[in-house]
Amino acid sequence: MTNRRKRVLSGTQPTGRLHIGHLVGALRNYVALQAENDCFYCIVDWHALTSMYSDTSRLQDYVTEVAAGYLASGVDPEKSVIFVQSDVKEHAELHLLLSMMTPLGWLERVPTYKEKKAQMKDKDLSNYGFLGYPVLQTADIIIYKANLVPVGEDQLYHLELAREIVRRFHHLTGSMIFPEPQAKLTVAKRVPGLDGRKMSKSYGNSIYLEDTEEEITKKISTMVTDTRRVRRTDPGEPEDCPVFALHRIFSTETEQADCAAGCRSAGIGCFDCKKVLIRHVLEEVLPVGERIRKLKEDGDYLKDVLNAGAGKAREVAAATMDEVRAAMNLKGR
Ligand code: TRP
Ligand code: SF4
Numbered sequence: 001m002t003n004r005r006k007r008v009l010s011g012t013q014p015t016g017r018l019h020i021g022h023l024v025g026a027l028r029n030y031v032a033l034q035a036e037n038d039c040f041y042c043i044v045d046w047h048a049l050t051s052m053y054s055d056t057s058r059l060q061d062y063v064t065e066v067a068a069g070y071l072a073s074g075v076d077p078e079k080s081v082i083f084v085q086s087d088v089k090e091h092a093e094l095h096l097l098l099s100m101m102t103p104l105g106w107l108e109r110v111p112t113y114k115e116k117k118a119q120m121k122d123k124d125l126s127n128y129g130f131l132g133y134p135v136l137q138t139a140d141i142i143i144y145k146a147n148l149v150p151v152g153e154d155q156l157y158h159l160e161l162a163r164e165i166v167r168r169f170h171h172l173t174g175s176m177i178f179p180e181p182q183a184k185l186t187v188a189k190r191v192p193g194l195d196g197r198k199m200s201k202s203y204g205n206s207i208y209l210e211d212t213e214e215e216i217t218k219k220i221s222t223m224v225t226d227t228r229r230v231r232r233t234d235p236g237e238p239e240d241c242p243v244f245a246l247h248r249i250f251s252t253e254t255e256q257a258d259c260a261a262g263c264r265s266a267g268i269g270c271f272d273c274k275k276v277l278i279r280h281v282l283e284e285v286l287p288v289g290e291r292i293r294k295l296k297e298d299g300d301y302l303k304d305v306l307n308a309g310a311g312k313a314r315e316v317a318a319a320t321m322d323e324v325r326a327a328m329n330l331k332g333r
Pocket of ligand 2: 236238241260
């Protein structure tokens with residue numbers, strides 16, 4: 001049989017607590033991929049610093065949070081390499097070398113760059129590091145010669161840029177070292193938050209993996225619905241309802257069909273509809289939250305996992321860097 005295993009790399013920024021958007025947008029995918037591929041799952045603390053540089057006091061808590069979230073949702077340290085970016089200094093060296101050959105115009109054109117800068121008014125993102133964010137991301141990916149990168153839709157441009165940087169590296173050095181990494185889109189592309197906008201810590205509209213039963217129940221009960229359903233007797237349109245978008249992610253197909261029909265005919269009220277969703281969210285999220293809490297209590301275990309992961313990652317990264325240095329004539333001795 002041919003060996004179809006591919007290299008997979010993905011990263012999560014340790015910028016806060018994990019929410020169900022992380023779970024269905026990334027973590028479920030990480031777990032699915034690890035059975036048949038060689039996976040590297042990174043906690044990208046340097047990336048977090050591109051926007052969090054002015055207050056790093058919680059950084060270690062958030063690193064722990066992401067590590068615990070990976071393990072709690074089923075990423076298995078026996079199968080996948082789980083590590084912290086700053087533990088593998090080679091990422092920084094490759095970032096530096098790639099930055100020499102990346103035209104500024106490519107970076108200024110990145111849509112997430114302009115959007116985030118405009119959105120995050122409370123933060124000054126006119127720093128050099130933030131502009132170079134996608135170059136560092138490219139280094140994360142290609143230093144492991146990854147073929148596949150599980151990400152959400154918002155990362156597609158970064159992946160395109162990564163491929164362009166790879167092509168430029170090959171063209172300029174004449175050394176074909178890296179595969180061109182492809183995005184592996186998650187099925188649930190966009191997870192709506194409680195207010196219908198994308199779920200995000202900065203919007204305060206999230207259901208966190210460590211929320212209690214009461215918190216989750218309350219959050220979904222008060223979540224916005226299709227605005228047509230002002231009264232119980234007003235019919236609604238599930239496609240315009242963020243609650244229904246969560247049904248698509250958490251509920252069975254029969255339940256989705258029943259809720260959609262009941263919504264359109266005003267046969268059910270929003271509360272009936274939400275009750276079904278609440279049951280499923282609790283079923284999936286509470287055990288994950290419980291495991292996260294336990295893992296955080298046992299800090300030594302997490303440290304061991306991250307140290308072992310860093311060791312394995314370093315080996316691969318160091319071998320790639322030998323090739324890169326040779327390709328750029330940085331090693332003549
Ligand atoms: N930019 C990614 C995000 O915000 C995080 C990230 C950093 C990443 N390095 C990566 C994702 C490498 C995939 C691969 O979600
Ligand atoms: Fe949304 Fe369900 Fe209410 Fe319809 S019945 S508006 S799908 S919560």
